[in-house]
Amino acid sequence: MILAKYSMGVGDRFGHQGRAQLQAFKTLQAAGLTVVPVWNKSFREHSIIGTQPMDVRRAADASVAAEGWTADYHVDADHISQKNVDGFIAASDFFTLDVADHIGSAASEADIKAFITRHRNLIGNHAIPGLTQPLVLTEKTLASSAQTYLHAVKEAGKLYRHIEAKKGAGTFITEVSMDETNQPQTPVEMLVILAALADENIPAQTIAPKFTGRFNKGVDYVGDVAVFAREFAEDVCVIRYAIKQFGLPSNLKLSVHSGSDKFSLYGPIAAVLKQFDAGVHLKTAGTTWLEEMIGLAEAGGKGLVVAKDVYSMARSRLDELCAPYATVIDVKPERLPSVETVAQMDGARMARMLRHVQSCPDFNPDARQFIHVAYKVAAEMGERYTDALVAYAPVVARNVRENIQERHLKPLFAGLK
Numbered sequence: 019m020i021l022a023k024y025s026m027g028v029g030d031r032f033g034h035q036g037r038a039q040l041q042a043f044k045t046l047q048a049a050g051l052t053v054v055p056v057w058n059k060s061f062r063e064h065s066i067i068g069t070q071p072m073d074v075r076r077a078a079d080a081s082v083a084a085e086g087w088t089a090d091y092h093v094d095a096d097h098i099s100q101k102n103v104d105g106f107i108a109a110s111d112f113f114t115l116d117v118a119d120h121i122g123s124a125a126s127e128a129d130i131k132a133f134i135t136r137h138r139n140l141i142g143n144h145a146i147p148g149l150t151q152p153l154v155l156t157e158k159t160l161a162s163s164a165q166t167y168l169h170a171v172k173e174a175g176k177l178y179r180h181i182e183a184k185k186g187a188g189t190f191i192t193e194v195s196m197d198e199t200n201q202p203q204t205p206v207e208m209l210v211i212l213a214a215l216a217d218e219n220i221p222a223q224t225i226a227p228k229f230t231g232r233f234n235k236g237v238d239y240v241g242d243v244a245v246f247a248r249e250f251a252e253d254v255c256v257i258r259y260a261i262k263q264f265g266l267p268s269n270l271k272l273s274v275h276s277g278s279d280k281f282s283l284y285g286p287i288a289a290v291l292k293q294f295d296a297g298v299h300l301k302t303a304g305t306t307w308l309e310e311m312i313g314l315a316e317a318g319g320k321g322l323v324v325a326k327d328v329y330s331m332a333r334s335r336l337d338e339l340c341a342p343y344a345t346v347i348d349v350k351p352e353r354l355p356s357v358e359t360v361a362q363m364d365g366a367r368m369a370r371m372l373r374h375v376q377s378c379p380d381f382n383p384d385a386r387q388f389i390h391v392a393y394k395v396a397a398e399m400g401e402r403y404t405d406a407l408v409a410y411a412p413v414v415a416r417n418v419r420e421n422i423q424e425r426h427l428k429p430l431f432a433g434l435k
């Protein structure tokens with residue numbers, strides 16, 4: 019199973035928006051560019067909402083059938099580890115092996131020594147096409163990278179073989195993710211990590227490093243865009259070089275765990291992809307749920323009442339809802355509107371508060387991030403929430419579709435082929 023050159027991960031927490039999401043991909047396809055949709059949902063999301071991986075598979079299959087989508091699509095077991103992989107085996111054909119927790123815990127002395135001996139020939143200057151300076155790997159960096167990453171890659175190997183034994187080689191796509199950690203991986207560390215992945219015989223088709231800067235959920239990038247762009251380009255070049263050096267899958271590409279809505283990075287990413295004729299997997303978070311809230315607010319009537327109730331119930335549980343996402347959101351309670359203020363808003367005003375249009379004076383990034391993590395409240399509402407999604411389906415779907423189409427797919431992919 020081969021992952022296409024361009025792919026985008028989308029979330030659909032309540033499993034109602036698959037068709038609207040697909041319609042956005044179809045619009046781009048009609049214009050001549052196929053981006054493959056991948057529905058991703060992590061163990062964390064499943065536990066908070068009370069869904070099973072098979073629910074995502076069913077929703078994806080049904081949406082694809084209903085929309086007559088004929089290109090590839092996948093269901094991603096996002097950020098899985100040894101602890102929770104088994105629940106995803108049957109439903110998923112894309113596995114994101116998350117080994118970030120193992121970064122920094124050292125492999126055995128013997129393993130590290132063997133790795134360094136095996137890759138001693140990598141010490142020195144690498145003239146990598148596309149890079150203006152040679153990449154320099156010193157003996158010290160080889161040793162320190164092995165110390166930091168070898169154990170994590172070996173864990174990825176174990177997890178990969180566990181899945182392979184159950185599903186069969188070649189029947190699923192493998193991603194290795196190291197993004198949920200504080201320290202970005204440098205290009206030279208990337209080279210060492212890729213060598214280790216090849217040693218483990220992990221046929222990774224995507225790798226998700228930690229990039230410089232903050233990738234808060236549902237809002238734009240916080241950091242130096244120029245630094246990101248350079249890092250991204252360097253990683254693209256290192257990956258291409260490593261494919262040849264180590265015999266990794268020829269379609270291996272970067273996966274950007276964007277946390278959604280990194281609008282200021284789309285232009286620079288597209289420029290690099292174009293320059294090097296490279297592919298990418300853009301993983302977004304479950305911001306489709308935010309579009310549901312925006313649609314319900316905009317719909318008015320009972321939809322608006324539900325949206326306001328979610329806000330007020332969530333507001334009283336701020337700490338609890340934010341805690342699981344502490345490292346990937348930046349919500350200051352004093353920057354959130356009071357429950358009373360929101361109660362006074364009309365639907366259009368509430369929608370503008372949440373919709374990610376940075377030029378709009380009513381847009382509130384704190385409120386957006388807060389509602390992004392507040393989906394537990396809607397899950398607890400049960401049918402009251404999902405019935406509202408059904409009752410106001412057209413306006414909700416329009417928001418879902420427009421968001422993916424106009425704010426994500428077009429800015430990133432429309433200029434590519």
Ligand SMILES: [Zn+2]
Pocket residue numbers: 097195197198226275
């Ligand atoms: Zn991630």
